[in-house]
Amino acid sequence: MRSPAVPSVDQLRVLLTVAEAGSFTAAAKRLGRATSAISYAIDTLEAQLGISLFDRGTTRKPKLTQQGKAVVSEARAVALSIETLRARVRGFLQELEPEVSLAVDSMLPNDRLTTLLREFHAQFPTVPVRLLVQTLGDVERVVRNGDADIGVGSLMHMDMTGFRRIDLEGIRLVPVAAPSHPLANASETDPPQARDFVQLVLSEQPAGEGRDFGVVSLNTWRISDQAVRHKLLLAGLGWCGMPEPTVRADIETGKLVRLKLPEWRGGEYPMMAIHKIDTPPGPAGRWLIERLVTLTDEAEPSARQIAKPQASKARGPSLHPSAKRAKRRRVRSPRLARA
Known part of the structure; x- marks a missing residue:
């Protein structure tokens, strides 16, 4: 028995389009090709695989056979892998990092962290994240030894030699x-x-x-x-x-x-983002830091009201949320300052 030939990417695309559209004619319209070209592509694919993918005899419209359904399922997985590969390569061409590694102080509230990573994934779906949750001074250690590109922690526990810092809003304790x-x-x-x-x-x-x-x-x-x-x-x-x-x-x-x-009325735990001066983050890492700066301003409104009950009264007329965010971005644009 001969082994089946390897389908081309175009053949898999035609197969999936026919399966989704429900007919060769509809698939031809979607792909901008002649119906005869679609039929020929499916005939060739069936010949290469040695099986019938569609039942053309008992119904007016082609219907997937059981074997055809199994092949379509595998074809979808292959197509997804190909799209993922293409997206990763596009990212490399745009100089996106192959991975962003982030070390965060365990004091950082979970809601703030999950919001940050959810938005990061939506913005950079092909860039994987490696997250290291550390205790206090361990954030500096993992960034310094190269286990993380970016650190989020407190100045109280860090030696800033060799680092650039971006000040973030602190956490109310x-x-x-x-x-x-x-x-x-x-x-x-x-x-x-x-x-x-x-x-x-x-x-x-x-x-x-x-x-x-x-x-x-x-x-x-x-x-x-x-x-x-x-x-x-x-x-x-x-x-x-x-x-x-x-x-x-x-x-x-x-x-x-x-x-x-x-003896202890509480206080603020100061936070900052850091990275090595000689290895600055790429586009995805810079986006993450910039979003983290604005996110901290939005994350804890009730905590800020508790800390500064008179502040809101002195600010004058309230602004629409989008205007507030724009104002904050102008005032608190992240500066990569040497420590």
């Missing part, structure tokens, strides 16, 4: 605990001290190594995974400062309580 925690049920006349209770500290290093920020408790649990810290917090095993967007739903549903602590 709020002190929280489970409703069952003593700090959540504190008396206003005789409030307990936060330093007397376990503070869940996000850290990639043991106590005594590196710098601590916002640590007031004498008893700390050091956790390298933000998701685990969140679960321990919900379980009532301590208190800590968390990104407001991350715990917003928990506070609204009563799973967590925002604390009023004289």
Whole structure:
């Protein structure tokens, strides 16, 4: 038995068009060819494969045989692979990166990150992303050693030597605990001290190594995974400062309580994007950074209102959302400043 010949890309295109259009005449119109040319292309393909793809005898319109249906299914997969290949090559011709690798601080709210990547995929569907979620200073490490092209983290945990930075809007931190925690049920006349209770500290290093920020408790649990810290917090095993967007739903549903602590009232976790000076990102990476700058301005309106309750009153008439975005882009266009 002879092996079937390999179909050409054009033959597969004709086959799929006939299958989708339902007739040779309709396929000919779609492809701008004569009906006889379509019929000849299918006859040739059937001869090369050694099987009948269409039943032409029992119906007026050609109907796919069982074997024909199987071939069409495989042809669709091949056609998709070819289109993907062509799109990747077009990207290379446009000098798009073959991959964008991104290291992000685990403090970055998930909603902001997913929105960013969803829009990136819509803009650059052929550029794969490699995402590394890191703890604090590990963002700098993976960018410096070349495991990531772009880093998103805090200046507090980075040595900026050899990097360019793009300042981003910070993340508002709020002190929280489970409703069952003593700090959540504190008396206003005789409030307990936060330093007397376990503070869940996000850290990639043991106590005594590196710098601590916002640590007031004498008893700390050091956790390298933000998701685990969140679960321990919900379980009532301590208190800590968390990104407001991350715990917003928990506070609204009563799973967590925002604390009023004289020792720790919260604050802002400053954020920036970085890349090596000698290896700047390509078009896709630059788009990602530019979108990240504008996205942070839009991501947490309620957090900004909490932080600056009088700011909106001093701004004058409100603007349409598109006008606000345009204004922000003019004011906060990303500058690749040397640290």
